Amino acid sequence: DTEVTQTPKHLVMGMTNKKSLKCEQHMGHRAMYWYKQKAKKPPELMFVYSYEKLSINESVPSRFSPECPNSSLLNLHLHALQPEDSALYLCASRGVLRDTEAFFGQGTRLTVV
Amino acid sequence: DAKTTQPPSMDCAEGRAANLPCNHSTISGNEYVYWYRQIHSQGPQYIIHGLKNNETNEMASLIITEDRKSSTLILPHATLRDTAVYYCIVRVSSGSARQLTFGSGTQLTVLP
Numbered sequence: 217d218t219e220v221t222q223t224p225k226h227l228v229m230g231m232t233n234k235k236s237l238k239c240e241q242h243m244g245h246r247a248m249y250w251y252k253q254k255a256k257k258p259p260e261l262m263f264v265y266s267y268e269k270l271s272i273n274e275s276v277p278s279r280f281s282p283e284c285p286n287s288s289l290l291n292l293h294l295h296a297l298q299p300e301d302s303a304l305y306l307c308a309s310r311g312v313l314r315d316t317e318a319f320f321g322q323g324t325r326l327t328v329v
Numbered sequence: 330d331a332k333t334t335q336p337p338s339m340d341c342a343e344g345r346a347a348n349l350p351c352n353h354s355t356i357s358g359n360e361y362v363y364w365y366r367q368i369h370s371q372g373p374q375y376i377i378h379g380l381k382n383n384e385t386n387e388m389a390s391l392i393i394t395e396d397r398k399s400s401t402l403i404l405p406h407a408t409l410r411d412t413a414v415y416y417c418i419v420r421v422s423s424g425s426a427r428q429l430t431f432g433s434g435t436q437l438t439v440l441p
Contacts, residue, residue: 220372249429258416258431259373272428306372308429317363318429320372 218243222307222321230329231297237324239290239307248290249318250282251306259306265290266312297328333417338436341411347404349435351417354398361420362393363429364402366413373416373431376402407439 220241229235239248246267251259264272265284279301281293290307304325310318334352341347353362363378377384377391379400384391390403404411416434 258414258433259367261428261430264428304370308372310429317375317378318365318373320374322372323370325370 220319220321222324226325228327234295237292241309245309246312247310249308253304299328302327333432335435340438341407343439343441347407349402349415352399353419356397356419362400363418365416368413409439412439
């Protein structure tokens, strides 16, 4: 199984809502990533988890709150977002101990209204 | 972090080889060159990676210059389905996890 599964595929939320994005992989990868991608731009790294611990936070606003409850699951909790946070949110995973490629999910298309 | 430079766009005729260049003049000795592509509105897909030797797999070939300051991704027989943004990435390390930082990429359009 070489899949990274992201749910939901699409999400529309109001600026006062609280929602969560979910990412799951069963490849035994201990590094997991959240990226944000605006239209016609490259993916921008948001967070990196290594062995279920947050290792990199790229100065992301606190309205985005990541969580890694176990080695297969990565969540991104959203609260009080702004319309400019509308984007494609991508999850990725890769092995840590040796140099391997990263596997990406198909993303969640988020629209904040 | 080693930075990469790619042309913003390229066209290629269907059935011909697509040669996508990448400059990474500040690459360190232990940094790999990775290539990914992203078809419209999908997640990025791994293509190939290498350290200093040329590499080939079922998707593509990677040619890295001897001084490792540049590389070329070759799609030997491009098809319409190869139309995508291609990213050349030099891997950096940070603690126990390794970042994967995307540059602006090359939009490859395969023309019928």
